[in-house]
Amino acid sequence: MVGPGDSSLNDGAIEGWRWGEWGSAMWPARPVTAALQALDWLRPPQSLTDGGYGGDGGSVEASLSIGANGYPAGEWRRQEAAPSLASYWLGRAQPYSHLGAAQAGKLAVGMIATETCWPRAAVRPSAFYSATSGIYAAGAGPQAWAILGTVALPATQRASRVAAHIK
Secondary structure (H helix, E strand, O other): OOOHHHOOOOOOOOOOOOOOOOOOOOOOOHHHHHHHHHHHHHOOOOOOOOOOOOOHHHHHHHHHHHHHOOOOOOOOOOOOOOOOHHHHHHHHHHHHHOOOHHHHHHHHHHHHHOOOOOOOOOOOHHHHOEOOOOEOOOOHHHHHHHHHHHHHOOOOOOHHHHHOOOO
């Protein structure tokens, strides 16, 4: 047992501290290091020409995982002078968000997670909400993504209203 003044780290090492009763259960560091290794793997497939990941589907999923790990899309790029993931979405958010409630919702969550401003021409998930049916889209997956996206963005139709229609 050593304190911070007596420990030294090598490049790439992770040091963790915890507070609590001695002998209590600890979470393993493996999930954290696995996520970092997965992000290292995710950078090389990024396009050097547009900053995306082979299309909108892969790019929005990359945004979700990159954002979940605290990286802004404006700084996420394969190489220093290459386009960022945020620049990819500046050109693609509008047509992708028009595809449906699920796409608009997934994009909204990804944009907020990666600290990217919502493009003015993109359709918000709330645009797909039907007051008549009380839903955004048919199917649990599209409905869930629309709700998550609506909550992520400031919107007029909040997910709590939709929840009242689902039983």
